[in-house]
Amino acid sequence: MRALCWEGVGKLAVRDVPEPRIRAEGDIIVKVRASSVCGSDLHLINGYLPAMREGDILGHEFTGEVVETGPGVQRLRVGDRVVVGSVVACGGCWYCRTEQFSLCDNSNAQPVLTEKLWGHAPAGILGYSHAAGGYSGSHAEYIRVPFGDVGAFPVPDGVPDDAVVFASDALPTGWMAADFCGLKGGEVVAVWGAGGVGQMAARSAQILGAERVIVIDRLPQRLATAAARLGVETINYADTDVLEALREMTAGRGPDACIEAVGMEAHDVGPGYAYDRVKQSARLTLDRPTSVRQAIMACRKGGTVSIVGVYAGLVDKFPLGAAMNKALVLRMGQMHAQRYIPMLLDRLAAGEIDPGYLATHPLALEDGVRGYELFEKKRDGCLRSVLHPVR
Amino acid sequence: MTSNATRWALLGATTATALGVGATVARRRRRHQPDRRDGWYVVRRGITVDRPMDALVGFWTDRERLDRALAGWATLEQLDDNRWRCVARDRAGRTGWRAEITVTGPRRLSWRVEAGPVPQQGRVDLVPAPRDRGTEIRVELRYRFGGPVRRALGLVRGAEPDQGLRDALRRIKSLIECGQVIDTRRDPSGRDQRQEAATDRLRERLTTGGRA
Structure with a gap:
């Protein structure tokens, strides 16, 4: 065959x-x-x-x-x-x-x-x-x-x-990401990644009761598809400061739940990303956890960060202090x-x-x-x- | 003078480094060495099977299921009410063992290898796991390996009987819980014979053994 x-x-x-x-x-x-x-x-x-x-x-x-x-x-x-x-x-x-x-x-x-x-x-x-x-x-x-x-x-x-x-x-992964968020109805959910899993996570969050879903990516076409198909709001991180935008969109609170549907080869902008990229290319690290870091920083106090993007090894610059002091719930898994x-x-x-x-x-x-x-x-x-x- | 001093300094630094590295390696090795008692290496391993005690006992006494489960790996022959003879070989068919298994009490049996590459004996206890987690199989294995010098210096490598034990426990758990030991050798691939042989050697390493 x-x-x-x-x-x-x-x-x-x-x-x-x-x-x-x-x-x-x-x-x-x-x-x-x-x-x-x-x-x-x-x-x-x-x-x-x-x-x-x-x-x-x-x-x-x-x-x-x-x-x-x-x-x-x-x-x-x-x-x-x-x-x-x-x-x-x-x-x-x-x-x-x-x-x-x-x-x-x-x-x-x-x-x-x-x-x-x-x-x-x-x-x-x-x-x-x-x-x-x-x-x-x-x-x-x-x-x-x-x-x-x-x-x-x-x-x-x-x-x-x-x-x-x-x-x-893609669909069960997206569903599980939304399921992890423990939605009760009326929440604001941010989703990193407008690929197949991210879009299915956004749809699942809507079904499970999210009032607003905000999808973050850098590809205008994917964001446009998500907006048209699912009626979600979008942020293009290539030309917008994501943390500022999310704070502003939620009147200072931050999203109740943040879903990371990107994984170990995440893209970003700026010198920090360039550093991660070099490190990964030299195989000094397996993962580029850019979007996980951002999700933790963006999430509201006491909120949930749900990770379904795939990671393999050890990461650096992980904002554990933010996660600890904001009393975040971290859920993740295949x-x-x-x-x-x-x-x-x-x-x-x-x-x-x-x-x-x-x-x-x-x-x-x-x-x-x-x-x-x-x-x-x-x-x-x-x-x-x-x-x-x-x- | 200066060059002599430099030489001494270099020699000193090299010696200190070598001693440090040696000590670290020795400490690491010792941490991974099995306990030693009465001339035997002693290891204790356990695995949790998600079945009540009766189901585990039932598995061993259901001759048909057991034979099917052990097919191609080991044969069991009942000697009397409490004694069995087990003949087993490793996956590659390179080495074989003949062991006598004795039921020594409720939920307890022991075995002794009568013929095999490594002298070994052991004891199996079945213990109920906490909450609804089934039954723990706890094993104490004693074996002799290598000559007295290797043993004294702690140079036992790989600890094969220990790896064999972990492999066996994993197989038993899998057989009881899902009726088979999953195997992906001979799954289709685009490899030629030589590449497949190399991949099988990797599979072997990734299949047997354990955490240490």
Whole structure:
């Protein structure tokens, strides 16, 4: 079959690879119909998340059709159209039982690296390097999904592939970011990042009761899309002082909750950013936490900072004093896909959320390299490239 | 004179640095060395399984499930009511062990390796975990490794039996909680045979072992 493989830092290629096989009783094989690029892939491609190996198949946000099931699979049948959470969860450990699926004890096949880096190993993630289990990804014609009964969900009729594909990762991540904020109704929520996850976080915050949502980015087109599609307010940090603007927009209070949906390759302006950039390029640090710092500084006293952008290592200039003295609540984590996906599919079917507009560039799998280039360079108004192995 | 003084100063500085580095390395090594008692290395490891005690005991006594779980890794042969013989080998099939397992009390068993590369024995206790967290499997492992000089200088490297123990505990937890030990070797990739072999060696390192 054909698959998009990582070939070294900054290098991708579509290659012929063997087809996956059922390996355990709970496995399913999914014929991929749509597989989205994701901002967190860029960290892998650019070598900031360690443990990629040449030949690894990328992709973790996808939808498709079940073509084979292991003997232990009970909930799914061959022919089912499914969306699969990018986080792998066993369904049988304490974390899975308490719906903290991205912390699953048993799904990271290669837990030693993250145990050393982070103290404990979180769940495995499909197509997400050997630190996250070494699973093959979804930018391929077929993919093996372990624990199919736990991680794959039938897609409601009438929801197109290019919309439901985001129920795999961007939407549940955005939802969890808003869920972390503990909204009770009437809050002001600021969201850093107007990419797929940021926009889904903004929409989720609206549904969960936020009165005003303010989205921050530097790309006018993305901000315009967010404003038009979701009716949010926007700040372009390239020409506005974000902290001043947020203070002014909230009459001095600051946002009740700040969602960070950017991650370790955040952009900014000024000499501090240039310093971080040099440091990261020299691999002296894995992360550029610009937007996290800003979110902590902007958040109102006693507010919540919710981090769903991906970070890997140690950061400096972290405003711990601000967080401590303002009594902030910090929430963060990889999303618990399996907790949110069924509920989100209902909302998709009901038309309450429509992430389909994120798929600005539907492409054939063969065009995958160009898909990532468009996405990384933000060319041609690209919000997300969605690859279609089967046409 | 000046050059002699410089030489002495340099020599002194070098010696001090070497001693300092040596002491630091030795201290670090000691911190990661297992306890020693009666000529044995002793390590204690534990893992929490999200199942009540009965389910853990049930797992060991359900012959069919156990055989399926241990397939390709170990075989168990019951000798009498309280004694079992276990024959196991490592993942790569390089080394093998034959051990006798004895049930020595309620929620407790012990084992002794009768044939294997490293003399070892151990004890397993099942303890209820706090709140609703299931059952703790607590293991004390004793093993001999390396010659007397290496042991005296604390030069044991890697502590393989300890790594094997951690690996085994992780496998057991996974088998009981979700019926399989997840494995991503032989998943598709764009690697050729040589690259795949190198990646498998990395996988091995990232799969076995533990935090220390």
